[in-house]
Amino acid sequence: MRTEDQIKAKLHELTMQKMNLRTRLSTLTPEVAAYTSLHQQLARLEDMSIMLEWVLDSPQGNYHT
Numbered sequence: 577m578r579t580e581d582q583i584k585a586k587l588h589e590l591t592m593q594k595m596n597l598r599t600r601l602s603t604l605t606p607e608v609a610a611y612t613s614l615h616q617q618l619a620r621l622e623d624m625s626i627m628l629e630w631v632l633d634s635p636q637g638n639y640h641t
């Protein structure tokens with residue numbers, strides 16, 4: 577099980593990777609072959625970030641009451 581600090585560090589790392597990818601994407605046009613690959617990588621990083629944010633702010637309580 578990861579600690580809260582480890583999760584926050586990973587989330588920060590993913591945020592930095594997303595910023596780098598966005599910068600690289602801003603220099604390309606959609607017609608460039610690398611654009612699609614970078615866009616897919618960005619989508620995966622977004623998904624991973626959302627999951628980590630959910631872990632940090634996980635809902636409390638019981639849904640089946």
